[in-house]
Amino acid sequence: MNNPTIRNWLGFSTLALMLASLFMVFDYVPPDAEMGIAQLIFYYHVPLAWVAFASFGLVAIAGIFYLWLGDQLWDDLGYAAAETGMVFCTLMIIAGSIWAKPIWGTWWTWDSRLTMTFILWLMYGGYLMLRASADDTPQVARFGAVIGIVAAMDVPIVIVSVRLWRTIHPAVLVTKQGTHGLEDPRMVWTLLVSLTAFTLLWAWFLMLRFTQLRTRSRMSKLAGRIALATVAASDPK
């Protein structure tokens, strides 16, 4: 993951696809007949949800491997995934809230999917607060891994919440009848391009932050060794 060529390629591909998705949203895809222009927020809201959930799934996988193997690499990966997931989850909630105002007439409602998403956001917020406020010790990493695994259990609940409970949140990708709600092929293409753009953006952010956290972990070890060597060198015996 520490290859500058791949990182640069990812960065440029992401930029190109983000611009393409912007063009498709504002100039190519027709707005929904019922919701009007506000429905176009959907083309970023869904990809944001996808990358947020993928991040939190990765936090759980990294947490399991950290608890199993105890390798710092998995802790760094989990931390990087939690941070990027939190960025995308926050943006997903904000975009959804802006969509809800003209469609539902309110910025927020305690609907089952929204509430479960908010709980997910709070749990990963707690994870990041723990990591930011405590030293990078193995004990903190273990706590973080457990929180990450437990919090990720909320992701499938968020996904199936529109089918489990009465909710006003639309089920567009897979409707309650089992079909998808995108009647125009241009809608499908725009969503696919946006999904690809955000997946690449997520991979790019993840790669950058993971590389930084790996470097920081190695530098912490090196600083410890230098401190020991300094003490040994200044000790007359």
Add this chain to the structure above:
Amino acid sequence: MGAHFGYLFAAYSIIFVAIFLYVMFIWRRQAALDAELRTLEARMAALTERPAAGAPPRPDA
């Protein structure tokens, strides 16, 4: 374009501003890491140049 264009514009603007700010955050973290690395290199260089305590003086000293 429509009655709700303000909402659409706000949503996309916030997303792109947030992405830009996160890129800036990553860039600043990288700058801080580079500075920390330089400090470590300087400490390491000082350690390797300094003779160990109790060691005989170097002939060129």
